[in-house]
Amino acid sequence: MHEPKPAKRFEAEVLSRLKARYGDSMKSALEYSNPWEMLVATMLSAQSTDRQVNKVTRELFRRYNTPNQFARLKPQTLQRHINSLGLYRNKSKNIIASAKMIMHLYGGNVPDRMDELVKLPGVGRKTANVVLSEAFSASEGIAIDTHCITVANRLGLANSKDPEKIERKLMEKFPKKEWRNVSNLLIALGRDTCTARIKHCERCVLNDICPSSSVKKVVKR
Numbered sequence: 372m373h374e375p376k377p378a379k380r381f382e383a384e385v386l387s388r389l390k391a392r393y394g395d396s397m398k399s400a401l402e403y404s405n406p407w408e409m410l411v412a413t414m415l416s417a418q419s420t421d422r423q424v425n426k427v428t429r430e431l432f433r434r435y436n437t438p439n440q441f442a443r444l445k446p447q448t449l450q451r452h453i454n455s456l457g458l459y460r461n462k463s464k465n466i467i468a469s470a471k472m473i474m475h476l477y478g479g480n481v482p483d484r485m486d487e488l489v490k491l492p493g494v495g496r497k498t499a500n501v502v503l504s505e506a507f508s509a510s511e512g513i514a515i516d517t518h519c520i521t522v523a524n525r526l527g528l529a530n531s532k533d534p535e536k537i538e539r540k541l542m543e544k545f546p547k548k549e550w551r552n553v554s555n556l557l558i559a560l561g562r563d564t565c566t567a568r569i570k571h572c573e574r575c576v577l578n579d580i581c582p583s584s585s586v587k588k589v590v591k592r
Contacts, residue, residue: 381580382544385526388576389556397555399505402428406481406506407438407473411466413501414493418457427453438479441470465493485511497534504551513541514554518561525565525583 400421403409488499500514515534523529578586
């Protein structure tokens, strides 16, 4: 039976251990060289792995890497470059539409505010949070993906499958300066240890404090 820690101490302990395991300042695994590339890569990452996206964008960004260039593309042209990724037709449509909107409303510059980013076709809070934190070093929220949903619930940091509800809970529990780290660290844990299908508690750095751990805590007498 795991003995729960007081809330603030528990969150601090989770952060401390995950930083020791994965690093103090994690960054997205997506490859990019400007805010537009970060936006495109994040939009492409839905239902695709970062490795798959990077393989596609290395070639794609050599040919086109600005909103102006993407706004001039025909959907069929972009589809040929990204057809190895899931939902590529819909992604192609949204990326080109976003490029045109950025050219028309923002002078070719990717907006750096949440309320403006989520107006772009195909861009929700998760994508906007990633772009803000990675491309602009800004924190208006916490990017929640499927790994975050799994890990946050197992750790007892949230009790919901709704990304926005989980985001609000985590924003309440962690200081703003850590929001970027919280997302990237939970994602890292969810990818290599606390996966949706199998939780590898025996090798998890949180196995003695996690309420969902299958590893029994040894009580010394």
